[in-house]
Amino acid sequence: MKFLQCPALFIVTLFLAPISHALDMNFRSVVPGVYAHIGETGMRTYDNEGMNANSGFIVTDQGVVVVDSGSTWKVAERIHTAIRKVTTQPVKYVINTGGQDHRWLGNGYFKAQGTEIVAAHTAIDDMNARGAMQLQGLAGELKDKVAGTEVVLPTRTFEKREVLRLGDREIHLIHFHGGHTPGDSVVWLPKERVLFSGDMVYVDRLLGVLPFSNATRWLASFAEMETLQPQVIVPGHGEVCDLTKAQRESRDYLHQLVEHMRRAVDDMVDLQKAINSLDQSAWKHLANYDLLKGGNASRVYLEMESR
Numbered sequence: 543m544k545f546l547q548c549p550a551l552f553i554v555t556l557f558l559a560p561i562s563h564a565l566d567m568n569f570r571s572v573v574p575g576v577y578a579h580i581g582e583t584g585m586r587t588y589d590n591e592g593m594n595a596n597s598g599f600i601v602t603d604q605g606v607v608v609v610d611s612g613s614t615w616k617v618a619e620r621i622h623t624a625i626r627k628v629t630t631q632p633v634k635y636v637i638n639t640g641g642q643d644h645r646w647l648g649n650g651y652f653k654a655q656g657t658e659i660v661a662a663h664t665a666i667d668d669m670n671a672r673g674a675m676q677l678q679g680l681a682g683e684l685k686d687k688v689a690g691t692e693v694v695l696p697t698r699t700f701e702k703r704e705v706l707r708l709g710d711r712e713i714h715l716i717h718f719h720g721g722h723t724p725g726d727s728v729v730w731l732p733k734e735r736v737l738f739s740g741d742m743v744y745v746d747r748l749l750g751v752l753p754f755s756n757a758t759r760w761l762a763s764f765a766e767m768e769t770l771q772p773q774v775i776v777p778g779h780g781e782v783c784d785l786t787k788a789q790r791e792s793r794d795y796l797h798q799l800v801e802h803m804r805r806a807v808d809d810m811v812d813l814q815k816a817i818n819s820l821d822q823s824a825w826k827h828l829a830n831y832d833l834l835k836g837g838n839a840s841r842v843y844l845e846m847e848s849r
Contacts, residue, residue, distance in 0.1 A: 565589070565590060565591040565593055565616075565617060565620060567579050567593075567612075567617070567620040567621055567623070567624050568624070569598070569599065569624050569625075569628070572598070572736060572774055572776060572782060573734050573736055573774065575600065575601040575602070575711075576598065576599075576600050576601075576731065576734065576736055577598055577599050577600075577601075577624075577628065578596060578597070578598040578738075578776045578782060579596060579597050579598065579621070579624070580596050580780070580781055580782070581593050581594050581595045581596050581597075581644075581779070582594045583746050583747040583779060583780060583829040583830070584747075584829065584830070585830070585833075586613075586644075586680070586683055586684075587683070588683060588684055588685065588687065591613060591614060591616065591617055591684055591687050592613035592614060592617070592643060592644055592647075592680050592683065592684055593612055593613045593614075593617050593644055594644065594779070595610070595613075595642070595644040595645070595741075595778060595779055596610075596776055596777060596778060596779060596780075597609055597610040597611075597612060597621060597644075598610070598738055598776055599621070599624075599625055599633075600711060600713060600729075600731070601628065601629050601631060602631070602708045602709030602710055602711040603631075603709040603710055604631070604634070604708050604709035605631050605632050605633065605634030605635075605708055605709065606625055606629060606631050606632065606633045606634060607633075607634065607635045607636075607637065607706065607708060607711070607713055608621060608625070608633055608635070608636040608637065608652065608657075609637050609639065609729050609738045609776075610636075610637070610638060610639055610644070610645045610646070610648075610740070611636050611638065611645070611646055611647070611648030611649050611651070611652055611659070612644060612647070612648035613643055613644040613647050613648060613680065613684075614647055614648060614680065614684065614687060614688050614690075614691040615648060615650055615651045615688075615689070615690035615691045615692075616687060616689070616690065616691075617644075617648050618648025618649070618650075618651035618652055619651050621648070622651070622652070622655070632655075633652060633655060633657050634657065634658065634708060635657065635658050635659075635660055635706060635708070636649065636652045636657050636658070636659045636660070637659075637660050637661065637715060637727075637729055638659065638660070638661035638665060638669075638696055639661075639726065639727050639728065639729065639738065639739075639740030639741070639778070640665060640668075640722065640723040640725050640726040640727065640740050640741050640778075641665045641668030641669050641672060641723040641724065641725045641754075642676075642722070642723055642741060643676040643677075643679075643680060645740065645741075646661070646665075646669060646696075647673075647676065647677060647680065647691055647693070648691075649694040649695070649696065650690065650691060650692045650694040651690070653694050653697070658697055658698055659694075659695075659696040659697050659698065660696055660697075660698045660699070660700065660704070660706075660715065661696040661698075661699060661700075661725060661727070662699065662700060662701070662702075662715075662717035662725045662726075662727045663699040663700065663701055663717075663725075664717060664720060664724050664725040665696070665699075665717075665723070665724070665725020665726075665727070666695055666696065666699055666725070667724065667725070668723055668724045668725045668754065669693070669695055669696075669725075670695070672754070673693035673695075674693060677691060677692075677693055700715055700717070701717070702716070702717055703715065703716050703717070711731070711733075712731070712732065712733060713729060713730075713731060714729070714730040714731075714732060715727055715728075715729060715730075716728050716730055718742075718762065718763035718766045718767065719756075719759040719760075719762045719763045719766075720756060720759050720760070720763065721741070721742055721755065721756060721757075721759055721760025721761075721763045721764070722740075722741035722742065722749070722750070722751075722752070722755050722760060722778070723741060723754060723755065724754065724756070726740050726741055726742055726760075726763065727740060728740055728742060728767060730770055730772070732770075734774075735771070735772055735773040735774065736772065736773070736774045736775075736776070737767070737770060737772035737774070737775045737776070738776045739767065739775050739776065739777050739778055739788070740778050741778035741779070742760070742763055742764060742767060742778065742792070743764075743775055743777035743778060743780075743783075743788045743792050744777060744778060744779045744780060744791065744792050745777050745779070745780035745781060745783050745787050745788060745791045745792065746779070746780035746781055746791070746828065746829060747779050747780055747828050747829035747830050748795070748825055748828040748829065748830045748831045748833075748834045748835065748838070749779075749791075749792055749795065749796070749834075749838075750830075750834050750837075750838065751796075751799070751837070751838040751841045751842055752837075752841070753841065755841065756845065757796050757799055757800050757841075757842045757845055758800060758845065760796055761793065761796050761797060761800060764792065764793045764796070768785065768789070768793075771785070772785055773785075775788050777792075791825070791828065795822075795824075795825050798820075798822070798824075799820075799838060799839065799842040800842060800846070802816070802819075802820050803816060803820075803839070803842045803843040803845075803846045804846045806819070806843065806846070807843065807846040807847050807849075813840065813843050813844075816839070816843050817836065817839045817840060817843070820839050822835050822838075822839070
């Protein structure tokens with residue numbers, strides 16, 4: 543009864559208690575039968591459940607194809623719930639476009655539904671190498687929201703290209719050279735000229751060159767992707783865009799990093815001077831610019847140094 547005599551203490555306790563917000567997986571139509579969820583452009587948080595990335599699904603008259611299974615079992619379940627609001631067709635395939643956690647750690651949910659999961663062979667090696675570490679990192683951030691999530695690898699792989707024919711759709715899976723992760727792939731709908739780029743394309747936020755990335759291969763992959771001439775791109779991060787925006791905010795930035803650091807290494811300029819002389823301000827309007835620009839520059843320098 544002493545607690546009832548201290549209403550102020552109750553109010554303070556109420557405000558200090560953590561409030562759990564369920565992630566809202568909203569999918570919008572890109573072209574008829576093709577849907578995309580646009581994730582937050584910030585970093586992973588408890589509230590966004592590690593799903594600071596885009597995903598999508600493709601509806602056919604014989605089933606659904608999911609592009610990236612999400613960051614956790616619960617996120618994958620929400621993706622499936624969103625699909626059921628659009629169609630009663632079953633999910634036949636899940637495609638993982640790379641080895642980043644939010645591309646594939648929801649696989650366990652879909653495997654439990656009997657869904658076939660597909661990724662490039664190179665992505666499997668990356669998932670094996672980093673999966674446990676990714677899951678541990680998410681558990682520290684997401685706590686209870688990671689419940690049920692396990693490292694579940696794709697059940698089917700391809701080397702460079704595979705075509706899925708399902709109902710009235712022809713869906714091309716293409717692995718070029720990797721980039722942000724070694725197993726990065728794209729999902730290409732040639733009839734609709736729609737591309738799910740995975741982490742090959744970042745818009746509205748600065749891309750991240752991470753310890754497992756390779757900027758040179760990333761640029762080579764981008765060049766091959768350009769030959770497809772997509773009309774609509776669902777990027778890995780940021781709003782649905784056209785090729786011109788993808789070139790400006792991903793390709794051109796990578797090109798500047800690679801060319802500047804290649805010259806610096808060839809001229810034997812040390813790392814700190816190379817970073818200090820790199821003007822990245824053309825991309826300062828992008829989210830996460832201050833957070834990522836230094837690490838991007840440093841890692842590309844080290845990549846050039848190891849040629």
